[in-house]
Amino acid sequence: MPDTDPGNSRSDDRDFIQSIERGFAVLHAFDDRDPNPSLAEIAAKTRLSRPAVRRILLTLQKLGYVTGEGSRWSLTPRVLSIGNHYTSSHALVDAALPKLVEIADYTHESASLGVLDGSDVVYAARVPVRRIMSINVSVGTRVPAYATSMGRALLAWAPRETVDAVVATTEFDKLTAATIGSADELEAELERVRELGYALATAELEDGLISLSAPVFDASSAVVGVLACSTSTARHSAESFRDLAAKCLVDCADRLSDELGRRR
Numbered sequence: 001m002p003d004t005d006p007g008n009s010r011s012d013d014r015d016f017i018q019s020i021e022r023g024f025a026v027l028h029a030f031d032d033r034d035p036n037p038s039l040a041e042i043a044a045k046t047r048l049s050r051p052a053v054r055r056i057l058l059t060l061q062k063l064g065y066v067t068g069e070g071s072r073w074s075l076t077p078r079v080l081s082i083g084n085h086y087t088s089s090h091a092l093v094d095a096a097l098p099k100l101v102e103i104a105d106y107t108h109e110s111a112s113l114g115v116l117d118g119s120d121v122v123y124a125a126r127v128p129v130r131r132i133m134s135i136n137v138s139v140g141t142r143v144p145a146y147a148t149s150m151g152r153a154l155l156a157w158a159p160r161e162t163v164d165a166v167v168a169t170t171e172f173d174k175l176t177a178a179t180i181g182s183a184d185e186l187e188a189e190l191e192r193v194r195e196l197g198y199a200l201a202t203a204e205l206e207d208g209l210i211s212l213s214a215p216v217f218d219a220s221s222a223v224v225g226v227l228a229c230s231t232s233t234a235r236h237s238a239e240s241f242r243d244l245a246a247k248c249l250v251d252c253a254d255r256l257s258d259e260l261g262r263r264r
Contacts, residue, residue: 006151013203020094022056023049023056024047024058025064026042026048026053026056026060027060027066027075027079028046029041029042029046030066030074030075031051037073038071038073039053039054039073042057042073048170055142057073064076065078065079065113065135066191073156087147092113092115092225093113093124093125094125095259095260096124096216096225097112097113097125097127098110098127099252099253099255099256100112100125100126100127100227101127102252103127103229103248103249103252104128104129104229105188106245107229107245107248108129108242109129109229110126110128110129110226110229110230111127111228111229112152112228112230113125113126113216113225113226113227114150114154114213114225116145116151116154116158116162116230117142118165118166118169119144119146119151119169120144120151121137121142121143121144121145121151121154121226122140122142123138123141124139124225125139126139132146141164143171143205144170144175145166146151146166146180146186147201147204147212148169148173148200148204148211148213149200149213150199150226151166151229152186152189152190152193152201152213152225153193153199153214153215153223153228154213154215154223154225156190156191156194156215156223157194157215157223158223160227163190165256167183167186169184170186172186175202175204175205175206176204176206176207177204178202179204179205180204194244197225198212198215198246198249199212199214199226200238200246202233202238208232208233208234209233210230210232210236210238210241211229211231212228212230212241212245212246212252213227213229214226214227214249214250214252215250215253216253216257216260217260217262218260218261218262219260219262219263221262224260229245229247231245233256243258
């Protein structure tokens with residue numbers, strides 16, 4: 001959640017528009033745990049005053065992004081257009097989609113494109129297969145970087161300051177018994193990922209979930225995303241899934257990086 005403290009150093013930046021920050025803070029108050037919050041609940045989440053939240057909600061309502069019923073508010077489908085503008089204008093997504101189809105066809109498992117946003121990974125594109133998984137994943141879904149193969153493949157080649165920023169804002173909650181629980185464990189995992197060229201995570205985000213991810217680089221050799229593939233322990237062991245998918249995943253990520261102009 002954005003920091004709404006008026007004493008924040010950003011208030012000294014003449015180019016920083018605090019009202020926009022507050023508008024996005026209100027939009028982020030709607031989530032899967034509380035899709036229909038009240039004005040008071042939004043104020044508590046955002047640490048904004050109730051009059052300020054009321055003005056923002058009424059503005060968003062006039063723009064068509066929220067709707068109110070009684071004391072409760074909800075997002076409208078129009079908010080999806082924001083994400084759609086990203087996918088339709090971002091070359092990475094367009095270039096990645098054929099590779100995701102190739103991975104899904106080869107492995108018969110879901111394939112995804114992930115990008116780093118703060119301490120989370122956001123699904124930017126996805127080619128699903130008809131499987132029943134307990135985790136509900138779609139474009140726009142956010143998952144913690146520290147507990148996922150996608151996050152580790154992104155962080156393993158990220159600048160040091162990016163890794164430090166993620167570590168500083170991560171609480172390292174134990175999502176399952178296998179989830180890593182400290183910055184030192186994460187650093188060891190990142191070193192292992194760099195050695196292998198891909199990341200493998202087993203039952204760390206949720207029990208029974210195995211995922212593989214490989215990094216994608218742009219023309220400046222900066223990591224800009226990851227290609228990922230996931231399965232269930234009911235269908236594969238970590239070893240059999242690695243044998244099945246790792247080479248295909250790394251090859252697709254390498255070819256995508258070449259298409260984006262990476263110089264080897």
